[in-house]
Amino acid sequence: MTPELTVLAADTDGVNGVALAVLVVLFLIVTVAGFMASRFKRADSMESLDEWGLGGRSFGTWITWFLLGGDLYTAYTFVAVPAAMFATGAVAGFFAVPYTIILYPIIFIFMARLWSVSHRHGYVTPADFVRGRYDDRGLSLAVAVTGFVATMPYIALQLVGIQAVLEVVGLGGGDNIIAKDAPLFIAFAVLAAYTYSSGLRAPAVIAFVKDILIYLVIIVAVIYLPGQVGGWEAIFGAAEDKMDANNAAAVEAGLNPTSSFVPGSGAFWAYATLALGSAMALFMYPHSVTASLSSNSRNTIRRNASILPAYSFVLGLLALLGWVAIAAGTQPIGLDGEPNAQLVIPQLFEDMFPSWFAGVAFAAIAIGALVPAAIMSIAAANTFSRNIYKEWINKGATPAQEAKVSKLMSLLVKAFALVFVLTLDKQNAINFQLLGGIWIMQTFPAIVFSLFTRWFHRYGLLLGWAVGLVYGTVEAYQVVNPVTGKHFGGSTALIPGIGELGYIAVTAFVLNVVVAVVVTAVMRAMKVSNGHDETIPFDYFADADDPRVQKDLVEHDADVATDARAPHHEADGDDVPGSTPAR
Amino acid sequence: MSLGNNSPQSRPDPEVPPTDMRKMALAGVLLAIPIVVLLWVPHYAKVEPTLFGFPFFFWYQFLWVFLCSAMTYAAFRLTLSARGKTSHKAGEDR
Numbered sequence: 001m002t003p004e005l006t007v008l009a010a011d012t013d014g015v016n017g018v019a020l021a022v023l024v025v026l027f028l029i030v031t032v033a034g035f036m037a038s039r040f041k042r043a044d045s046m047e048s049l050d051e052w053g054l055g056g057r058s059f060g061t062w063i064t065w066f067l068l069g070g071d072l073y074t075a076y077t078f079v080a081v082p083a084a085m086f087a088t089g090a091v092a093g094f095f096a097v098p099y100t101i102i103l104y105p106i107i108f109i110f111m112a113r114l115w116s117v118s119h120r121h122g123y124v125t126p127a128d129f130v131r132g133r134y135d136d137r138g139l140s141l142a143v144a145v146t147g148f149v150a151t152m153p154y155i156a157l158q159l160v161g162i163q164a165v166l167e168v169v170g171l172g173g174g175d176n177i178i179a180k181d182a183p184l185f186i187a188f189a190v191l192a193a194y195t196y197s198s199g200l201r202a203p204a205v206i207a208f209v210k211d212i213l214i215y216l217v218i219i220v221a222v223i224y225l226p227g228q229v230g231g232w233e234a235i236f237g238a239a240e241d242k243m244d245a246n247n248a249a250a251v252e253a254g255l256n257p258t259s260s261f262v263p264g265s266g267a268f269w270a271y272a273t274l275a276l277g278s279a280m281a282l283f284m285y286p287h288s289v290t291a292s293l294s295s296n297s298r299n300t301i302r303r304n305a306s307i308l309p310a311y312s313f314v315l316g317l318l319a320l321l322g323w324v325a326i327a328a329g330t331q332p333i334g335l336d337g338e339p340n341a342q343l344v345i346p347q348l349f350e351d352m353f354p355s356w357f358a359g360v361a362f363a364a365i366a367i368g369a370l371v372p373a374a375i376m377s378i379a380a381a382n383t384f385s386r387n388i389y390k391e392w393i394n395k396g397a398t399p400a401q402e403a404k405v406s407k408l409m410s411l412l413v414k415a416f417a418l419v420f421v422l423t424l425d426k427q428n429a430i431n432f433q434l435l436g437g438i439w440i441m442q443t444f445p446a447i448v449f450s451l452f453t454r455w456f457h458r459y460g461l462l463l464g465w466a467v468g469l470v471y472g473t474v475e476a477y478q479v480v481n482p483v484t485g486k487h488f489g490g491s492t493a494l495i496p497g498i499g500e501l502g503y504i505a506v507t508a509f510v511l512n513v514v515v516a517v518v519v520t521a522v523m524r525a526m527k528v529s530n531g532h533d534e535t536i537p538f539d540y541f542a543d544a545d546d547p548r549v550q551k552d553l554v555e556h557d558a559d560v561a562t563d564a565r566a567p568h569h570e571a572d573g574d575d576v577p578g579s580t581p582a583r
Numbered sequence: 584m585s586l587g588n589n590s591p592q593s594r595p596d597p598e599v600p601p602t603d604m605r606k607m608a609l610a611g612v613l614l615a616i617p618i619v620v621l622l623w624v625p626h627y628a629k630v631e632p633t634l635f636g637f638p639f640f641f642w643y644q645f646l647w648v649f650l651c652s653a654m655t656y657a658a659f660r661l662t663l664s665a666r667g668k669t670s671h672k673a674g675e676d677r
Contacts, residue, residue: 090640097644098621101651105614108655232636261630262640268624276622299663306656313648320641541666 015170016350022359023169023366027187030209030367034194034202064295064304068288073214073311074372075161076154077318078365080430083341085322086332089243089260091267091274092430093319098275100312104305107283111292111301113451113540118293120539125379126289126447127387133450134458134531137391142465143443144387147286148413150440151380153432154285155413156420158376160342160429161369162187163421165362167335168346184421187366192414195374196407200294203374210371213364215314217349221324221361222317225352229327235320236261238327269500270492274434277505281437284444286379287372298542321345328352342429373414381409434491438476438505442468445509445516451540458531460519468512475504606665610658617651 077096085093114129123129126147131140163184171183194202226232240261247257263271282288292301325332325348332343349361385405390397397405420432446461479490495502523530621644630638637645 094641094644098647101644101647102618102621104651104655105618105658108614108658233633236636236638236641262638263624263628265625265628268628271624271628272622276618299659302659302662303656306652306659309648309652309655313645316641316645316648 016355016358018355019350019359019362020169020171022356023165023362026213026360026363027190027366030206030370031190031194033205033209034190034198036198036205064291064300068291068304068308073315073368074154075158075164075365075369076430076433077315078214078345078368079161079164079342080157080433081315081319082322082325082345083332083343084430085239085319086325086330086344087341088246088258089239091260091263091271092258093322094316095271095274096278096319097312097316098271099278100315101309102275103279103282103312104308106279107292108302108305110448110451111283111305112298114289114447115293115295115298115301116542117451117535117539119298120542121535124290124293125286125383125386126284126443127383130446130450131387131391132534133454135534136458136462136531139446139458139462139465140387140391142462143446144383144391146439146443146465146469147284147383148380148388150436151285151287151376152413152416153420153436154287155373155376155380155417157429157432158369158373159184159188159417159421160432162366164340164342165346165366167340168343168350169359169362170335184418187370188414188418191370191374192377192411195377195410199407200290200375200378203371203378204294206367206374207371210364210367213360214368217361217364218314218317220353220357221321221349225321225324225328225348228352229324235323235327239323242326266500269495269498269502273495273503273506274492277441277503277509278434278437280444280509281441281505284440284447285376285436286383287376290379290382291375318345321348324348373417377410377413377417378406380413381406384409384413431488431491434503434505435476435488437503438472438491438508439469441505441509442472442512445513449516454530454533455520456516457520457523457528459523459528460516463519464512464514464516467515468508471511472504472508475508479504603665606661610661610665613654613658613661617647617654621647 081093081096083093114126117123117129117132121128121132123132125144127140127144130143131137134140166183166187198205226235229235229238243259243261246259250257250259260267283292295301295304322344325344328348328351330344330348330351332340332347334340334343346362346365350358353361385397385402389405390402394401442465445456445464449456450461475493476491477487479493480487481490491504492501493504493507494500495507627643628640630640632639634642
């Protein structure tokens with residue numbers, strides 16, 4: 001490669017030229033695809049949130065499958081989980097497998113209802129739904145802000161993934177402050193540009209390329225690599241030895257042993273609550289909801305819930321690559337000369353694969369981080385423009401203005417995430433996602449419970465949210481990393497009353513629900529108004545091309561026209577079920 | 584949490600599609616099984632018996648990927664037939 005690239009990595013074993021060339025070529029292909037994506041299922045105008053932010057709500061089973069997969073299986077999967085397996089073993093990393101299995105029954109239960117009600121009322125975000133359900137701006141703002149803030153560490157995790165690849169390939173790092181992060185900035189700028197111009201269609205198109213690359217790399221990796229290091233028995237043996245040695249060293253240093261091969265009896269609660277909490281939290285994120293709502297039918301989501309677990313299998317194999325790296329003796333050393341577990345998978349690929357295939361694998365990881373970063377920033381931006389800008393700043397915003405604000409916010413969100421990456425401790429990447437989970441899970445009662453019942457009182461939900469959020473944040477702050485002494489060092493703490501370690505998000509959630517129930521009982525006893533509900537029971541069952549929708553729609557619109565208490569029906573006008581599928 | 588066949592509040596119900604409650608209950612059970620099994624960690628947190636070199640803990644969870652997928656698909660078919668609507672034909676599987 002060119003001399004100036006070598007200079008960037010002067011203090012390492014150099015740039016892997018072939019791998020870098022393959023990475024750059026694949027990255028360019030994806031970039032072109034991203035810009036071309038605006039022609040995909042082309043709409044007359046991109047100047048509305050339905051088009052820019054939801055791809056015209058026209059995606060069928062397979063596109064939704066790729067999109068949701070592109071969304072859920074991210075740098076978290078390729079970088080953070082194997083790194084956690086490599087560093088401290090099964091409790092810290094493998095819980096991601098039960099998490100991504102029980103995820104699907106959970107979303108099966110409520111997501112079809114959310115799809116239906118969202119299509120009947122033109123909701124784009126979870127906060128839209130809460131607003132319509134209770135006509136309460138405070139509760140809706142709470143949901144919107146939580147979604148917006150909790151997404152940032154998750155996007156940051158994606159950028160950590162891209163940076164890990166760039167670091168292993170030999171780009172970035174070094175002493176020059178500009179050269180150090182320049183490759184990340186370039187990748188970031190390209191991502192921002194095509195997201196801005198193509199909206200959700202860009203990640204939908206790129207997700208195909210990404211998944212093909214990922215599957216190719218995974219299949220080659222899990223067939224080829226174990227044989228190279230002596231087979232699975234040797235791999236599990238090496239992992240068990242390393243975890244035992246870790247624990248022995250921890251005991252010697254006077255610390256709690258935290259590594260595990262197979263969870264011991266002290267870690268059952270932690271393993272189960274990490275899985276459950278992560279599963280309940282994931283579909284509260286605006287980006288997961290966006291991907292679900294962009295499907296063209298209520299049942300697309302349920303069908304997807306039964307085919308998406310294919311990704312969970314892949315995730316489990318990827319997690320175990322962290323242990324393959326143990327058996328292979330991979331040394332994940334960063335360009336600054338310090339060990340950095342986040343680099344373990346790219347480093348393993350560079351050590352074990354021919355250069356050109358390492359390049360393909362790097363591209364898979366980098367593109368696999370770009371797609372979700374794009375989707376997350378679009379969804380966070382939609383949340384901002386719908387529920388903060390339109391609700392609080394410019395009430396008369398036109399669809400074109402909303403789309404404009406969303407586009408600008410999608411840039412700003414990524415900039416915030418970049419700040420996270422440049423300032424926070426990246427050793428802790430999986431913890432980024434777990435911290436976001438603590439916050440976002442506190443919106444679960446307001447969103448999911450409200451899909452089934454209006455028994456809960458809006459003030460109860462709001463107070464429960466606040467208590468859960470404060471408790472979760474304080475508890476997480478108090479977790480100090482014993483090695484670095486930093487706060488926010490982990491996401492598990494003792495569960496009060498049980499005395500075992502558990503995921504803080506779940507404890508905070510239980511507290512949240514208890515507060516919500518108690519306050520609801522009081523509010524109902526005092527007969528405090530629970531706001532106006534603009535939805536009707538049928539809304540929760542509607543499907544795009546159900547003939548009954550057409551008939552009931554006429555009646556529903558007649559009701560709405562005469563219902564003076566439903567102010568934003570007249571204003572919205574997008575209260576059409578399923579919009580018009582743009583196929 | 585109910586399975587989605589209750590009216591959200593005490594309004595009259597003609598708007599809710601007719602639903603076969605037994606099928607919905609069965610679907611609910613199918614969805615609950617993987618959640619309960621995988622959260623009950625003590626019964627599978629062990630090394631023996633191994634399969635192709637994989638400790639039980641690992642291959643057992645991989646097995647549940649497929650079991651859960653099958654159960655979710657069965658629940659999907661059940662909910663479709665329980666509600667007696669066939670709207671899933673148009674526009675899917677393109």
